Amino acid sequence: MSNKKIATLPTKAHATMTIATAMKTEKAPATTTTPATTMMPVATTAAAQAPVTSYDAIGDAINSYQQLFDTLGRAYWDATDMHSKDTIQGTREAVYEILTGLSRAKLEANATAYKALLPKIEHANKALEEIKEDIRTITKNINTAASVIEAISKVLAVAAKL
Amino acid sequence: MNMRLVSGAPLIAALLLTGCTLSPLARQTAAFSSATSFVVDNSEDAFRSAVRRNDRVQSALLVARYDTQPMDPHAIKHLIDAEGLRTRRTVLDGLRSYAQTVADLAGGVSSKQLDDASAAVGSNLVSLGSAVSATTPVGIAITPEQANGASTAMKALGEFLISRKINGSLPKTIEAMDPSVDALCKLLLDDIAVLRRQSGNDYEVLLMEQDAFIRHAGKDLQPIERRAEIERLPQILAEKQAADDMLADLERCVRQLALTHHALAAAAGKKDAPSLTARIAELSATGQRLASYYQSLPTATS
Numbered sequence: 001m002s003n004k005k006i007a008t009l010p011t012k013a014h015a016t017m018t019i020a021t022a023m024k025t026e027k028a029p030a031t032t033t034t035p036a037t038t039m040m041p042v043a044t045t046a047a048a049q050a051p052v053t054s055y056d057a058i059g060d061a062i063n064s065y066q067q068l069f070d071t072l073g074r075a076y077w078d079a080t081d082m083h084s085k086d087t088i089q090g091t092r093e094a095v096y097e098i099l100t101g102l103s104r105a106k107l108e109a110n111a112t113a114y115k116a117l118l119p120k121i122e123h124a125n126k127a128l129e130e131i132k133e134d135i136r137t138i139t140k141n142i143n144t145a146a147s148v149i150e151a152i153s154k155v156l157a158v159a160a161k162l
Numbered sequence: 163m164n165m166r167l168v169s170g171a172p173l174i175a176a177l178l179l180t181g182c183t184l185s186p187l188a189r190q191t192a193a194f195s196s197a198t199s200f201v202v203d204n205s206e207d208a209f210r211s212a213v214r215r216n217d218r219v220q221s222a223l224l225v226a227r228y229d230t231q232p233m234d235p236h237a238i239k240h241l242i243d244a245e246g247l248r249t250r251r252t253v254l255d256g257l258r259s260y261a262q263t264v265a266d267l268a269g270g271v272s273s274k275q276l277d278d279a280s281a282a283v284g285s286n287l288v289s290l291g292s293a294v295s296a297t298t299p300v301g302i303a304i305t306p307e308q309a310n311g312a313s314t315a316m317k318a319l320g321e322f323l324i325s326r327k328i329n330g331s332l333p334k335t336i337e338a339m340d341p342s343v344d345a346l347c348k349l350l351l352d353d354i355a356v357l358r359r360q361s362g363n364d365y366e367v368l369l370m371e372q373d374a375f376i377r378h379a380g381k382d383l384q385p386i387e388r389r390a391e392i393e394r395l396p397q398i399l400a401e402k403q404a405a406d407d408m409l410a411d412l413e414r415c416v417r418q419l420a421l422t423h424h425a426l427a428a429a430a431g432k433k434d435a436p437s438l439t440a441r442i443a444e445l446s447a448t449g450q451r452l453a454s455y456y457q458s459l460p461t462a463t464s
Contacts, residue, residue, distance in 0.1 A: 066359065073366055082377060089370055093223060096367050100216065103360045104241060106352070111246040113349050114253045120342040121256035127335045128263040131327060135267070138323045139275045142316055146282035149290050156293035 062102045069095045194426055195265035201419050202254040204412050205350055209247055212357045215405070216241040219364045222371045241360065250353075257346060264336060267328050276320045284313030333430030340427040347420035351413060358409045365402030372398060 072092040079085045220238045227233050242250075291304035304312075376383070376391050383391060 062359070066363075069363060069366075073370075076370060085374070085377065089374055092370065093226075093367065096219075096363055099363055100241070100360065103356050104239070106356050107242050107246060110349055110353055110356075111242075111249045114249045114346075117342060117346055117349070118249075118253055118256065120339075121253060121260060121346075124260055124335055124339040124342065125256060125263065127331075127338075128260065128267065131267055131331045131335070132263070134327050134331075135324050136275075138320055138327070139279050142276065142279040142283065142320050145316070146279055146286050149283065149286035153286060153289040153293040156290070 058102060058105060062099065062106075065095055065099050065102070069099060190426065190429060191261075191265040191268040194422060195261040197422065198261035198419060199258055201412075201415050202258045204415065205254055205353075206251055208354070208357060208409060208412055209242055209250055211405070212361060213241050213247070215361060215364050219367050219371075222368055226371050226374065253346065257343070260339065264332065267332055276317060276324070280313045280317035280320060283316045284309035284311075287312050333427075336423075336430040337427045340423055343423040344420050347416050347423075350416045354409055354413045354416065358406060358413075361405045361409060362402060365398055365405070369395060369398045369402075 069092060072088055072095060076085060076088045076092060079088060217238060217240065224233050224235060224238070288304050288306070288309045372391070372394055376388070376395075379388075379391070
């Protein structure tokens with residue numbers, strides 16, 4: 001793989017703070033290199049949003065960073081010299097990491113929602129087990145009838161010998 | 163005491179009673195269970211694939227940064243942690259178990275246990291007849307046909323009672339479960355939306371890293387090696403498309419599952435059985451396609 005210089009946007013640190021409530025991850029990288037100038041306005045716009053804490057706000061942040069990521073992708077493939085490509089690559093990797101962090105945050109939030117659903121599913125399965133048990137009881141009662149008949153036969157057989 | 167049995171009567175009763183068990187619900191729940199199983203398997207596969215794919219990208223980044231910005235391999239973090247995967251698996255397995263039990267109950271009015279118990283009643287009646295004849299002046303001769311009649315009647319009675327229990331309790335459970343299935347499907351759809359976006363980004367980064375590797379390796383690569391590395395570029399794009407198609411299919415499948423359960427709940431209340439049939443057919447077809455896809459895929463994303 002390449003030995004290019006990684007250009008990390010300051011936006012990563014900012015985004016990390018804004019979604020900290022949901023993510024509880026993503027430390028800001030130590031290295032900060034000035035990215036390609038054409039990318040800065042977009043990045044700054046995305047980063048300049050008010051701190052986001054709600055689920056919808058995470059969605060908005062995702063959309064903004066996704067747009068940036070896609071734009072950087074087009075810029076990467078359009079660039080013709082190695083230096084520009086490397087610079088865009090570093091920036092895009094940083095945005096990718098922010099997006100991945102946001103994905104993790106959403107998936108983690110969903111895991112909590114799954115947990116909340118679990119008792120309801122367990123309750124339904126318990127209700128079904130109770131129906132099964134009732135059905136087993138019906139079969140058991142028929143077995144009991146057969147056993148009673150068998151027991152009477154045995155008593156009568158013994159009585160015949162007396 | 164006249165214990166002669168009219169051997170034809172229990173058979174007629176059996177036919178009348180077992181007729182109650184062939185409800186639309188009983189006919190459809192097995193198909194619903196099988197379709198649910200597809201969705202559960204495919205969702206679990208999708209989660210695992212997404213984690214493996216994201217791990218792969220992080221490894222690629224680790225390699226790319228190794229000389230300039232060393233990265234601790236321990237810093238690689240799964241897209242969904244073990245707890246998150248376990249929670250999803252538990253919930254999905256709970257859904258599978260629910261669908262399976264509903265199918266068992268609706269379709270399982272007859273059972274080997276009931277057959278055995280009913281058969282025992284008939285054979286024990288034969289023994290009872292012999293015992294009564296031997297010990298009392300009352301002559302009772304129970305023929306095998308009469309014993310079979312008694313067994314059949316007992317089985318019919320058992321099936322009737324079971325059927326009454328199922329028809330009385332199962333629809334309520336299904337209807338009560340409908341909002342939970344709906345909520346679960348919405349969660350799955352939200353997960354899939356995240357996975358689709360993340361999958362696209364993962365492949366885009368892999369593509370970019372591969373391109374950078376080729377560019378920087380330059381003449382260090384032998385011509386044949388270079389060709390193989392360049393050929394990886396369109397392959398990565400093809401993988402990206404295939405993964406997205408699969409997740410889009412899974413999305414459709416989950417939507418279908420929610421609609422199918424609504425239809426099942428309606429059918430349980432005997433309101434809209436025909437739409438249930440159509441929903442199940444669509445769901446099964448999508449699920450089957452996904453299963454085939456996953457069976458062909460695992461090594462591609464590992």
